[in-house]
Amino acid sequence: MNPLLHIKDAGFSYPGRTLFRSVNLLVSAGEIVHLRGPNGAGKSTLLRICAGLLAAQSGDVELDPRHFEYLPAESNGLHLKLGAVDNLAFWYELRAGRKPRVEELRLALATWKLDHPLVSGIAGGQPARLSLPAGKFSTGMKRRLALARVMMNAAPLWLLDEPVSGLDEDAVQTFVTVLRQHLAKGGAAVIVSHDTRIFAGFDARVLDIPPGGPR
Amino acid sequence: MRAFRVIFRQTLKAEFADRERVLSPLLFAMVILVVIAFTFGEPAPESRPAAFIAQVFLSLILATQTALARAFDPEQQDRAFDLLRAAPISPGSIYVAKLLVVVMQGATILVPSIAVSALFCGVSLAPDRLAAFAGLCLLTVAGLGSLGVTLAAMTLKAHARTVLFPLLYFPLATPLLLAGTQGGIALIAPETVVTAASTVSGWVTIALSANAIFLTLGILLFGELVKSD
Numbered sequence: 001m002n003p004l005l006h007i008k009d010a011g012f013s014y015p016g017r018t019l020f021r022s023v024n025l026l027v028s029a030g031e032i033v034h035l036r037g038p039n040g041a042g043k044s045t046l047l048r049i050c051a052g053l054l055a056a057q058s059g060d061v062e063l064d065p066r067h068f069e070y071l072p073a074e075s076n077g078l079h080l081k082l083g084a085v086d087n088l089a090f091w092y093e094l095r096a097g098r099k100p101r102v103e104e105l106r107l108a109l110a111t112w113k114l115d116h117p118l119v120s121g122i123a124g125g126q127p128a129r130l131s132l133p134a135g136k137f138s139t140g141m142k143r144r145l146a147l148a149r150v151m152m153n154a155a156p157l158w159l160l161d162e163p164v165s166g167l168d169e170d171a172v173q174t175f176v177t178v179l180r181q182h183l184a185k186g187g188a189a190v191i192v193s194h195d196t197r198i199f200a201g202f203d204a205r206v207l208d209i210p211p212g213g214p215r
Numbered sequence: 216m217r218a219f220r221v222i223f224r225q226t227l228k229a230e231f232a233d234r235e236r237v238l239s240p241l242l243f244a245m246v247i248l249v250v251i252a253f254t255f256g257e258p259a260p261e262s263r264p265a266a267f268i269a270q271v272f273l274s275l276i277l278a279t280q281t282a283l284a285r286a287f288d289p290e291q292q293d294r295a296f297d298l299l300r301a302a303p304i305s306p307g308s309i310y311v312a313k314l315l316v317v318v319m320q321g322a323t324i325l326v327p328s329i330a331v332s333a334l335f336c337g338v339s340l341a342p343d344r345l346a347a348f349a350g351l352c353l354l355t356v357a358g359l360g361s362l363g364v365t366l367a368a369m370t371l372k373a374h375a376r377t378v379l380f381p382l383l384y385f386p387l388a389t390p391l392l393l394a395g396t397q398g399g400i401a402l403i404a405p406e407t408v409v410t411a412a413s414t415v416s417g418w419v420t421i422a423l424s425a426n427a428i429f430l431t432l433g434i435l436l437f438g439e440l441v442k443s444d
Contacts, residue, residue: 051301054444065303075294079225081232090225094302097217133232135292142293 003028004067004157004188005050009059012045019045020209021058029156029186032179032202034193037209043192044073046209047159050190063157066095069150073161073192076146080135084114084145087134088152095153108152112144112174139166144174151178158182158189164198172198219308222299226316229289236282236289237323244278244324245331252335264404267336271352272396274328276388279321279356283363284380286317287371296371296441306438314357314364314433321356325349340403347402347415354422355395361429362387368440394422 003026011021019042027033035043048054050061051070071077078087085105092100109115119132119141134145143166150158158179164172176198179189183202191198230236251270258266290296299309329349333340340348366383370376398418400407 051297053297053301065301068301070298070301072294072297075297077295077298078293079229079232079289079295080292081229081289082225086225086228090221091298093221094218094304 004063005190006062007046007050007059008062010046010049010056010061011058012042012049012054012056023059023207023209025190025207027157027188027190029188030183031188032183032199032204033188033190034196034199034204034206035190035209036206038211041209041211043209044161047161047190047192048072050159067155068157068159069153069155070159071146071150071161071163073165076142077149078134078142078145081133083131083133084109084119084137084148085131087145088149091149092152095155100152104152108148111151111178112148112171114141114144114148140168140171143167144171147175147178151182156187158187158191160189161192162194163191164193164195176201216308218304219312222304222309223312223315226289226312227319230316230320233289236285237320240278240282240320241324241327243281244274244328247274247277248328248331248335257335257337261407263336263338265400265407267332267338268396268399268403270332270336271325271328272355272392272399274332275321275325275352275356276359276385276392278324278328279317279359279363280381280384282320282324283317283360283367283384284370284377286313286364286367291371300441306441307434309441310364310368310433310437314360314430317360317364318353318357321360322353325352325356338403344403348399351395351398351402351415351419351422354419354426355391358391358422358426358429359388361426361433362391365429365433365436365440368437371441372444390425391422394418394425398422 005025005027007023007025010023012019023046025033035046037043045054047070049056050063051068052063052065079090088105088108089100092104106115109119117131119137134142137145143163147163150160164175167175172195179198179202182189193199248270251273255266287296290299326349329345329352332338363384366380370379370383373379395418398415401415401418
C-alpha cells in the first residue's frame with residue numbers, strides 16, 4: 001500500500017538554532033501518529049512543512065496535496081466575516097469540485113453542535129435570515145467549525161496541530177469519535193497535541209521531536 | 216477554472232461582507248474630491264475638463280492604493296490564505312479571482328468619483344464621451360489592480376508593508392496614470408491637445424500594454440511570491 005505521507009531525513013533550522021534534523025516518518029492508511037515534544041521543538045514547523053507551507057532545508061517530504069487536510073494551531077483558516085455555511089461550503093467545493101448538499105452541511109454542523117440557526121445559517125432546510133459571521137463565534141466554536149471543515153472534506157490524511165485546543169469536554173469526545181470513524185474508513189492522522197487524552201483508546205505511534213531534533 | 220470560480224465567489228462575498236472595506240476607500244475618494252472643490256472652487260471654463268480628469272484620477276489612485284495595500288486582509292485574518300496556499304489549486308486562480316474583485320471594488324469608487332467630479336467641475340459630457348471616458352478609467356483601474364495585487368502579495372510578509380507598498384506602487388503606476396489622464400484629455404478636450412501624437416488610441420494602446428505587462432507578470436510571479444516560506 002502506498003504511504004500517505006513519507007518524510008525522509010527532513011531538517012529545519014532558524015539562523016543560529018537547529019529545530020530538528022533527520023526526521024523520518026512513513027504514514028499509511030489507518031495510522032495515527034502523535035508528534036510529541038516540548039514547546040519550541042519544531043512540531044508545528046514539521047506540520048507546516050508537510051502541508052507545503054514551509055520548505056524543509058534538508059531531506060524531502062512526499063505528500064499528494066489532494067490527499068490531506070491541514071489545521072494550524074493558532075488559527076482556523078476561516079473567513080471571519082462569513083458564516084459557518086459559507087466557510088464550510090467554500091472549502092468543500094474547492095476540494096470536492098462540487099457544491100455540498102444541504103444535508104451534508106447540516107450533518108457536519110450538527111456533529112459539532114453548530115446547528116443552531118443563528119450559527120449555522122440553516123433553518124428548516126433553508127438559509128436563515130440571520131446568521132452570525134464566524135468572527136463572532138467563541139474560540140471553541142471557531143475550532144469546531146474548523147474541525148467540521150476537516151471532517152467534511154474527507155481527505156485521507158489529516159495534519160492537525162493542537163486540534164482540541166479551546167474545546168470543551170463534549171467537543172473533545174466528538175473529536176475522538178470523528179477521528180475513530182476517519183481511521184476506520186482508511187484515513188490517517190498526524191497530530192500535534194499536548195492534550196494526550198485524545199490518544200487514549202488509539203494505537204497511536206509516537207514521534208518524539210526533542211530540542212535539536214529526534215535522537 | 217472551477218477553482219477560480221469558487222475562489223472568486225468567496226473572495227467577493229468576503230470583500231462585500233465587510234462594509235468598512237468597501238466604504239472606506241469610497242469615502243476617502245469622496246473626501247478628496249470635496250476638499251479639492253472647497254479649496255479651488257469651480258474651475259475656469261477652459262480648465263474644467265483638465266480639472267475634472269485630474270480629480271477623478273487623483274481620487275482613484277489614492278483610494279485604490281488604500282484598498283490594494285490590504286487586498287489580502289480578509290484571507291490573512293485567520294490564515295485562510297495558508298490553507299489556500301496548501302490547497303491543490305493553481306496560484307493563478309487566486310490571483311485572477313482577487314484581481315476581478317479588486318476591479319469591481321475600483322468600479323464602486325470610479326462611478327461616484329466621475330459623477331461627483333463632473334458635478335463639482337461643472338462638466339457635462341455627451342453619453343458616448345462619458346462611456347468612453349469611464350471605459351478608459353476602468354482600463355486604468357484594471358491595470359492598477361493587476362499591479363496592486365502583485366505588490367500586495369509581494370509585501371504580504373514584509374514588516375514595513377504600509378511603507379513599502381506605496382513606494383513600489385506609485386512609481387510603477389505612472390505609465391497607467393499618464394495614459395489615463397492624457398487619454399482622457401484627448402477624449403474630452405481634444406482642442407487642448409498640443410501634439411499630434413496625443414490621440415486617444417495612442418494612449419489606450421499604452422494603457423492596454425501596461426495592463427498586459429502587469430497581468431502577465433502577476434500571473435507568472437504570484438505562485439512564486441506565495442509559495443513555501
